[in-house]
Amino acid sequence: MRDADGVATLAAAGPDPGGSRQTIDFLGIRVDVLDTDGLRERVLALARQQGPHRVMYVNADCMLIAGKNAAYREALNRADLVYADGIGVVLGARLWGHRLPGRSTGADFMPGFCRDFAGHGIRLFLLGARQGVAAAAARRLCEQAPGLQVVGTHHGYFRPEESGRIIGQINRARPHVLLVGMGAPCQELWIDGHSQELRVPVLWGVGGLFDFLSGRTRRGPQWLLDHGFEWLCRLLVEPRRLWRRYLIGNVRFVFHVLWRRYAAGDRDRE
Ligand code: UDP
Numbered sequence: 001m002r003d004a005d006g007v008a009t010l011a012a013a014g015p016d017p018g019g020s021r022q023t024i025d026f027l028g029i030r031v032d033v034l035d036t037d038g039l040r041e042r043v044l045a046l047a048r049q050q051g052p053h054r055v056m057y058v059n060a061d062c063m064l065i066a067g068k069n070a071a072y073r074e075a076l077n078r079a080d081l082v083y084a085d086g087i088g089v090v091l092g093a094r095l096w097g098h099r100l101p102g103r104s105t106g107a108d109f110m111p112g113f114c115r116d117f118a119g120h121g122i123r124l125f126l127l128g129a130r131q132g133v134a135a136a137a138a139r140r141l142c143e144q145a146p147g148l149q150v151v152g153t154h155h156g157y158f159r160p161e162e163s164g165r166i167i168g169q170i171n172r173a174r175p176h177v178l179l180v181g182m183g184a185p186c187q188e189l190w191i192d193g194h195s196q197e198l199r200v201p202v203l204w205g206v207g208g209l210f211d212f213l214s215g216r217t218r219r220g221p222q223w224l225l226d227h228g229f230e231w232l233c234r235l236l237v238e239p240r241r242l243w244r245r246y247l248i249g250n251v252r253f254v255f256h257v258l259w260r261r262y263a264a265g266d267r268d269r270e
Contacts (some may be wrong), residue, residue: 017228021081024098026089027063027260028073031082035101040116043202045121046080049175051201054191057106059086060231060253061245062184063219067256072185075192076096085207087228088250092257096264099236107219107229114145117177123149125170125200128181128208130158136214151175163190169199177202182208183251 006198022033028223033166046053066073076082083104084090090100117124124141126134134153142148152173154166170178178200180187187205211217219225220233229264233245 008157023082024096024100025056026093026096026098027067027257028081029058029063029066029076030079031058031084031100032095033098033100034083036104038101039081039104040109040113042081043113043177043204044116044122044129046115046117047117047202049201051203052195052198053081053202054195055081055083055202055204056188056191057083057085057104057205057207058089059084059103060088060092061086061249062255063092064256065185066239069185072188073186075185079188079193086231088231088253091228092125093254095257095261103228105225106206107207108208108225110139110206110213111144114141114148118145118147118149122176123151123174124149125173125175125178126153126181126210127166127170127178128154128206129208129214130157130216131155133214133216134181134210136216137210140213140215156180156187163194164197167194168195168232171197171199175200177204179204179206179209181206181208185225243250 017072023030024033044057046055056076057124058076062076062260066076084093084100085103085105087103090103095099114124116122124138126138128134129137132155134155138153142150152169152175154169158166178198182190184205186205187207191203191205208217212219219235220230220237224230224233229251231246235242
């Protein structure tokens with residue numbers, strides 16, 4: 001079903017999920033309190049409504065970037081849903097007395113979500129990563145979720161002036177969910193800057209997801225991933241690109257969280 005503006009909408013619109021958000025404020029970022037099942041329910045509900053709805057994630061690296069980049073911070077706080085995809089955010093939030101149910105990592109949940117998308121007739125468009133990677137990820141998802149409709153893919157290395165042409169291509173393909181995998185903060189800023197031109201119910205930043213789904217980047221043993229060491233696996237697989245992010249970034253994040261907690265505690269005592 002499509003409305004007058006040509007926005008793809010599904011028949012049964014659920015209750016407004018934006019109205020029932022349960023969130024915490026973690027270092028100035030509004031983060032939703034929900035587990036992976038809750039995330040799936042919310043995304044399914046948002047995909048049934050007229051958009052644009054912005055779905056974004058945060059991890060320790062994102063929090064550090066958000067501390068310095070006001071446009072990114074505002075884009076996160078304008079989103080309709082922000083979930084924790086890193087264990088650092090879950091543990092850091094605990095220091096402030098907030099309980100997040102856990103982290104939700106796209107490479108783990110996306111094949112399952114896509115089986116639901118297939119069942120509900122929700123169409124996807126994949127934008128991001130190097131030439132051919134999004135298409136390879138789409139093929140893999142369609143194998144894992146029979147019946148899934150991926151209505152288009154495009155790589156993520158384009159100039160700002162090419163955005164209009166790509167947005168036209170996306171709108172003509174009429175997806176319900178646009179996955180944007182161009183890394184933080186680039187993807188969030190692109191989503192935020194173009195959300196009014198995109199006639200898509202859900203605009204979702206997914207980072208390096210297509211690299212993992214396509215098999216271009218290995219992820220590491222499941223038991224390490226399950227115990228909060230995804231960052232270590234990523235560091236071992238791509239040390240030259242990621243050593244600064246994880247070795248320096250993780251230490252900076254711990255100090256940042258402890259310092260902000262200490263400073264807030266001091267203010268409380270005054
Ligand atoms: N990427 C892109 N366009 C760019 C820069 C990066 O599409 O201009 C892609 C890159 O190929 C990779 C993803 O964005 O697939 C970034 O992955 P990363 O794991 O760094 O994401 P993050 O951890 O920042 O969410």
